[in-house]
Amino acid sequence: MNAEQWNEHYPVGTLVLAYPGVRPEDGADDETLITRTRTKAQVVASGDSAVWVDGHGAYITLTHVDPVTEEQWHQARIDRDKTTAARRAALLDAIRAYPSHWKPERAAFAMKRLGFGWVGGRTAQADLEALATDGHLTPVTEVVIRHYDLTTEATS
Known part of the structure; x- marks a missing residue:
């Protein structure tokens, strides 16, 4: 077209x-x-x-x-939200198993190994930021490199 x-x-x-x-x-x-x-x-x-x-x-x-259609559009949003929630929960479990130095590249690799297919750096970064916003991770900045570690309260 x-x-x-x-x-x-x-x-x-x-x-x-x-x-x-x-x-x-x-x-x-x-x-x-x-x-x-x-x-x-x-x-x-x-x-x-x-x-x-x-x-x-x-x-x-x-x-x-x-x-x-509007129905397909709304269903796609629901499906995306469910997938995002499942992916972030699985990522948090992986982080709990190995709690330090999580960068987007590592998160993307872990999500692929967890069965979520290929996940790009922007998605992995957004997932890490969301987990930090929810209080599960603590952003750590060293010079200009940022990684995420499991929040100490979340390990208890």
């Missing part, structure tokens, strides 16, 4: 699932955006048709954007 065809069918604000990296069926990626369009589709410098979506700074080609 080209930009003109997209704009005939889908107005700005259309609910979409967007894949900034690769589509799930084409390979592993940690990012599926459950969002809405914020611009009309247009042809970008590469010659591809693309659109910008809420929550992402760059354009995404239309081959990586799927319009969805």
Whole structure:
């Protein structure tokens, strides 16, 4: 579908699932955006048709954007929240087993070993930050390197 065809069918604000990296069926990626369009589709410098979506700074080609119904959009959000909660609980268990020096790379590797597939650095960082916000981890900054350790109260 080209930009003109997209704009005939889908107005700005259309609910979409967007894949900034690769589509799930084409390979592993940690990012599926459950969002809405914020611009009309247009042809970008590469010659591809693309659109910008809420929550992402760059354009995404239309081959990586799927319009969805409101019901599908809400279900995707519920599924994502359940997956996120399960992933963070499993990560916290892994951290409790080995409580120090958790950086996003280590967390991403642990989550892959725990069966969550490929998890990118941004997702791992967000999970560590969420666990810290919830009081499970303590951010530790050494010069400019930050890692996370299990909070002492959580080990008791």
